[in-house]
Amino acid sequence: MIYREAGDFKTGYRDDGQTFPIRLDRWGYYAALAVAFGIIPFVINDYWANAVFVPFLIYAIAALGLNILTGYAGQVSLGTGGFMAVGAYAVYKLMTAFPEISVVIHILLAGGITAVVGMLFGLPSLRIKGFYLAVATLAAQFFLVWLFNKVPWFYNYSASGQINAPERTVLGWAVTGPATSAAGKYLVCLIFALLLAWVARNLTRGTLGRKWMAIRDMDIAAEIIGVNPLTAKLSAFAVSSFFIGVAGALLFAVYLGAAEVGEAFGINKSFLVLFMIIIGGLGSIFGSFAGAAFMVLLPVLLKNVLVGSFGWPTDLAAHFELMIVGALIVFFLIVEPHGLARLWALAKEKLRLWPFPH
Amino acid sequence: MDQLIYSAEIFLNGLMTGVMYALVALGFVLIYKASGVFNYAQGVLALFAALTLVGIQQGQVPFRHLINAIFGTHLESFGWTLPSVLAILLTAGVMVLLAVLIEKLVLQHLVGQEPIILFMATIGLAYFLEGLGDVMWGADIKTLDVGLPQGISESIESVTAAWFGYGFFIDRLDIWATAIAALLVAALVAFSQYTKQGRAMRAVADDHQAALSVGISLRFIWVMVWSIAGFVALVAGIMWGTKSGVQFSLSLIALKALPVLMLGGFTSIPGAIVGGLIIGVGEKLFEFWIGPLIGGATENWFAYVLALIFLVFRPQGLFGERIIERV
Numbered sequence: 001m002i003y004r005e006a007g008d009f010k011t012g013y014r015d016d017g018q019t020f021p022i023r024l025d026r027w028g029y030y031a032a033l034a035v036a037f038g039i040i041p042f043v044i045n046d047y048w049a050n051a052v053f054v055p056f057l058i059y060a061i062a063a064l065g066l067n068i069l070t071g072y073a074g075q076v077s078l079g080t081g082g083f084m085a086v087g088a089y090a091v092y093k094l095m096t097a098f099p100e101i102s103v104v105i106h107i108l109l110a111g112g113i114t115a116v117v118g119m120l121f122g123l124p125s126l127r128i129k130g131f132y133l134a135v136a137t138l139a140a141q142f143f144l145v146w147l148f149n150k151v152p153w154f155y156n157y158s159a160s161g162q163i164n165a166p167e168r169t170v171l172g173w174a175v176t177g178p179a180t181s182a183a184g185k186y187l188v189c190l191i192f193a194l195l196l197a198w199v200a201r202n203l204t205r206g207t208l209g210r211k212w213m214a215i216r217d218m219d220i221a222a223e224i225i226g227v228n229p230l231t232a233k234l235s236a237f238a239v240s241s242f243f244i245g246v247a248g249a250l251l252f253a254v255y256l257g258a259a260e261v262g263e264a265f266g267i268n269k270s271f272l273v274l275f276m277i278i279i280g281g282l283g284s285i286f287g288s289f290a291g292a293a294f295m296v297l298l299p300v301l302l303k304n305v306l307v308g309s310f311g312w313p314t315d316l317a318a319h320f321e322l323m324i325v326g327a328l329i330v331f332f333l334i335v336e337p338h339g340l341a342r343l344w345a346l347a348k349e350k351l352r353l354w355p356f357p358h
Numbered sequence: 359m360d361q362l363i364y365s366a367e368i369f370l371n372g373l374m375t376g377v378m379y380a381l382v383a384l385g386f387v388l389i390y391k392a393s394g395v396f397n398y399a400q401g402v403l404a405l406f407a408a409l410t411l412v413g414i415q416q417g418q419v420p421f422r423h424l425i426n427a428i429f430g431t432h433l434e435s436f437g438w439t440l441p442s443v444l445a446i447l448l449t450a451g452v453m454v455l456l457a458v459l460i461e462k463l464v465l466q467h468l469v470g471q472e473p474i475i476l477f478m479a480t481i482g483l484a485y486f487l488e489g490l491g492d493v494m495w496g497a498d499i500k501t502l503d504v505g506l507p508q509g510i511s512e513s514i515e516s517v518t519a520a521w522f523g524y525g526f527f528i529d530r531l532d533i534w535a536t537a538i539a540a541l542l543v544a545a546l547v548a549f550s551q552y553t554k555q556g557r558a559m560r561a562v563a564d565d566h567q568a569a570l571s572v573g574i575s576l577r578f579i580w581v582m583v584w585s586i587a588g589f590v591a592l593v594a595g596i597m598w599g600t601k602s603g604v605q606f607s608l609s610l611i612a613l614k615a616l617p618v619l620m621l622g623g624f625t626s627i628p629g630a631i632v633g634g635l636i637i638g639v640g641e642k643l644f645e646f647w648i649g650p651l652i653g654g655a656t657e658n659w660f661a662y663v664l665a666l667i668f669l670v671f672r673p674q675g676l677f678g679e680r681i682i683e684r685v
Contacts, residue, residue, distance in 0.1 A: 076474055076477075123670075124666055124669060124670055127669065127670050127673050128669050128670070128673045130473065130474065131396045131473070131474075131477060131624065132620060132624075132669060132673065134474075134477070135616045135617070135619070135620050135662075135665070136620070136662075136665070136666050136669060138613070138616065138662055139617075139659065139662030139663050139665070139666045142658045142659035142662055143659040143662065143663060145658075146655065146656070146658055146659050149655075150652070150655065267613070271481060271485075274478070274481070275481075275482075278478055310427075310428075311427075312427045313423070313427060315497060316423050316424065316427055316493065319489045319492035319493045319497065320489060320493060321489070322485050322486070322488055322489030322492070323485070323486050323489030323490055323493065324489075325482075325485050325489075326482045326483060326484065326485030326486030326487070326488070326489060327482070327486050328482070329478065329479070329481065329482025329485065330463075330464055330479050330482040330483060330486065333468065333471075333475055333478060333479045333482065334464070334467040334468060334479075337471065337475055
């Protein structure tokens with residue numbers, strides 16, 4: 001009843017092209033921002049930060065990145081874990097080599113380095129497509145993990161082969177290392193996630209995003225109408241890898257604090273992020289967040305219900321989780337290949353007409 | 359000279375490993391040709407088959423951990439040990455049942471979707487089956503013994519010792535696996551060339567609609583192909599399970615089979631075999647010659663990088679059908 005565009009007059013192109021054309025959506029967005037910045041940082045504790053909010057925000061960034069590549073540009077990638085590892089090791093090397101520079105700059109630079117690596121592994125996409133490309137990106141996954149395992153320079157010759165995030169502060173607040181408060185971790189990830197989501201939204205509705213979508217829908221046809229596949233595909237790989245690199249850097253520096261490459265950035269991570277964008281919705285910014293929230297919350301929920309309430313052994317619960325995740329993926333692909341984002345859009349369509357049927 | 363003899367031994371071992379890779383790759387090719395589905399779950403199918411075989415053979419109660427957790431019972435096993443042949447037959451039956459279920463519950467609903475959607479559905483299927491296998495039979499490492507000979511082959515060792523002054527170490531299991539794989543491939547080729555169902559399968563692979571219009575049942579063919587793939591997975595599961603125990607890492611051989619497919623082409627049975635041999639030999643020799651220089655453990659990625667470089671020059675693989683695109 002109150003969810004209407006009636007009475008919300010657009011008087012210019014800016015109004016017409018805005019992200020939330022309906023007033024209630026805009027208010028909802030501002031309200032969500034107000035809660036995220038005004039309330040959650042003051043009430044958050046370590047459990048909620050570590051189990052829910054921080055991984056959600058970090059994976060949302062990774063899912064945004066993969067969604068740009070897979071959802072918008074149509075290039076399926078299974079190398080996400082490897083690219084996250086590049087971000088993590090890049091930020092580690094930068095943090096230890098230049099301790100006097102702000103960690104925010106390091107994280108952005110790590111994204112940049114990942115973008116270069118991503119473009120390198122994106123080169124075959126000019127020749128091969130579809131499954132062949134998906135399998136080719138696995139080469140990136142295995143090669144990068146092996147590289148960070150075997151070359152001691154990357155982990156500063158530490159005996160354990162692990163990398164540990166040194167303590168760094170932003171504006172006097174600790175954001176990495178053991179002294180970090182829950183609110184500090186949360187805010188850093190929140191700001192990065194919001195800024196990158198804003199960038200992604202504006203890239204995807206501009207020239208570049210339209211080129212990506214043209215390539216996705218049919219690359220030969222796109223080439224004929226004047227889209228250069230070289231720049232379109234490589235820019236998709238670069239932007240996507242930048243996002244994924246930042247996510248990897250945050251995952252290591254802010255969330256985990258210490259990481260071992262095979263464990264933290266293995267192939268399961270690639271699949272996890274892929275599942276997020278399938279469940280959330282391919283080619284949707286909102287879907288990246290929804291999918292990340294879903295895949296982060298599901299294990300927490302299942303663990304609480306199965307282990308906490310039913311008293312099952314944890315390994316049995318973990319196997320059940322695999323089954324449920326797998327079944328859900330198949331279920332979503334059958335029932336709603338466009339994911340949670342499409343369900344949300346459909347619900348909003350219905351709501352605009354409610355309570356009148358036509 | 360010593361290096362060359364070692365290389366020859368590694369070459370032989372690589373060939374045998376390559377046959378095992380080819381065996382897994384074969385399952386992929388069969389399904390891909392008949393239904394256009396790139397079945398990521400093939401490796402997990404092999405794991406599931408091996409788990410089921412061990413479970414049936416040793417008479418374990420399926421879902422016993424689950425039942426014990428819910429009802430507080432202490433079920434362990436039925437207390438029998440079945441002969442290998444019977445257990446293998448029963449497991450083959452389970453794999454056929456699984457094929458029917460997959461077709462009914464998953465594939466049937468995804469007809470006409472884009473290939474990449476189907477691919478992702480099989481990733482979901484792989485997760486589901488992995489969880490199901492663990493819930494059904496437990497996640498502990500099991501030993502599988504169906505009576506295949508194991509251990510060093512003395513005759514080869516003595517022959518090579520007489521020729522080169524150095525006895526080659528060749529596992530008898532590998533020789534058997536090679537023989538069985540060769541037999542399986544021959545049987546599959548004969549099946550697809552000389553039987554009615556085999557011709558129908560090739561017709562479906564060629565063109566779904568044309569096959570439908572001459573009265574071939576797509577659903578029957580799909581169930582059949584998935585059953586055959588399940589059977590190939592069972593054979594692969596027996597080989598790998600006997601070699602290195604039945605455990606989660608068994609499903610990772612699927613990841614080894616992927617570059618084999620890229621190299622050989624997704625649509626070619628000879629391609630799968632040649633690709634498997636190239637990768638098996640290539641990764642062993644690379645590890646032997648180059649591995650020590652760059653830190654070892656190159657087997658994880660060598661196959662992929664080789665396939666990647668290869669693909670840049672020949673996108674359809676060695677024997678794949680030429681990819682023709684029209685707007």
